[in-house]
Amino acid sequence: MNGFLPYQSFATEVVAQPLLELLERHRVPVETGWAKPDFDVSMANNATDTRFVVRLQQADFERARELEEQDNEALMDNAPSDHYLFGFDDDELFDILVKPDEWNSYDVSLARHILRQRGREVSPDTMRLLRRNRLAEMTNPEPSQKGWILLGYFSAAIGGILGMLIGWHLHYHNKTLSDGTQVRAFSPRDRAHGFRILLLGIGGLVASMLLQLLKN
Numbered sequence: 001m002n003g004f005l006p007y008q009s010f011a012t013e014v015v016a017q018p019l020l021e022l023l024e025r026h027r028v029p030v031e032t033g034w035a036k037p038d039f040d041v042s043m044a045n046n047a048t049d050t051r052f053v054v055r056l057q058q059a060d061f062e063r064a065r066e067l068e069e070q071d072n073e074a075l076m077d078n079a080p081s082d083h084y085l086f087g088f089d090d091d092e093l094f095d096i097l098v099k100p101d102e103w104n105s106y107d108v109s110l111a112r113h114i115l116r117q118r119g120r121e122v123s124p125d126t127m128r129l130l131r132r133n134r135l136a137e138m139t140n141p142e143p144s145q146k147g148w149i150l151l152g153y154f155s156a157a158i159g160g161i162l163g164m165l166i167g168w169h170l171h172y173h174n175k176t177l178s179d180g181t182q183v184r185a186f187s188p189r190d191r192a193h194g195f196r197i198l199l200l201g202i203g204g205l206v207a208s209m210l211l212q213l214l215k216n
Contacts, residue, residue, distance in 0.1 A: 003057050003058070004029075004030075004031040004055035004056060004057055005055055005056065005057070005058055005061075005176050005180050005182065006035075006053050006054075006055055006176050007054050007055060007056040007061060007064060007180075008053075008054050008104075009035070009051035009052065009053045009054070010051065010052045010053075010054070011051065011052070012052060013032075013052045015052075016032070016052050016054055019054060019068070020032070020054065022067055022068065022071055023054075023056075023064060023067070026063075026067055028056065028060050028063065028064055028067070029056070029057060029060065030054060030055065030056060031054075031055040031056075032052065032053065032054055032055065033052075033053055033055070034050050034051070034052055034053070035050065035051055035053045036050050036051075056180070057180075058179070058180030058181070059180075061178070061179050061180040062179065065105070065178075068105040068109075069105065069109060072105060072106050072108075072109035072110070073109060073113075075106070075109075076109060076110065076113040079110055079113065083110065085107060085110050085111055085114060086114060088111070088114070090115060090118060090120055093111040093112075093114055093115050094111075094115065094120075094122075096108055096111040097111055097112060097115075097122060097127065097130055098130055098133075098134065099134060100130075100131070100134065100178070101134065101138070101178050112127070131178070134178070135177055135178060135179060138175075138177050138178070139177065139181075139183050141184065141185065141186050141187040141190070142185050142186055142187075142190075144187065144189070144190060145170060145186060145190050148166055148170065149166075149170070149190065149193045149194075149197070151163075151166060152166035152167050152170070152193070152194070152197040152201075153193075153197055153200065155201070156197045156198075156200040156201035156204050157200060157204055158204060158208075159201070159204035159205045159207060159208030160201065160204070161201070161205070163197055163200065163201040163204070164197075164198055164201035164202065164205065166194070166197060167193075167194045167195065167196070167197030167198030167199075167200070167201055168194070168198055169194065170186055170190050170191060170193060170194025170197065171186075171191045171192075171194030171195045171198060172194075173185045173186065
């Protein structure tokens, strides 16, 4: 990827155009493309899982977010009164600010705007603190993947490729944080299980192939 990391993903390329135009105006280098989840347990090649991904260099993540916020602020006074966020209570709006990675940038700006209208001003310093806290929370590994580990061991033991895929995913999968930093997605314990599952799967696959050769 030449140092480009996933910044945002969209259901379609059309939905991504406002962001791409904004970044182009400010000469922020961009790479785009279609991507599927790193691991599809169904192996069904479901087209609906494919997302249009906008990738940036990590050094441009903060700048891009600031550009989006500035662009959104210019739209706030003309926000449609029937937008669904106007039906949210204060706690629900504040939750959007606490977890901005789960929402698009316009909704985050609008949530802050609505709170301001209701006399609940959220200062820039508070926003930065919320982002830092969220970033620290996101660095934590995912919950223990006990079900996938058991399935991985079982599948790997019988020579199943599924077990190897599960093992590879548990051991090597990274997640990209909102600042572009990449960290291991799973705990050291689960990653160790993943490595053992991967080795067991390779051994099981080789054994299965040898048995087939001997039968022939």
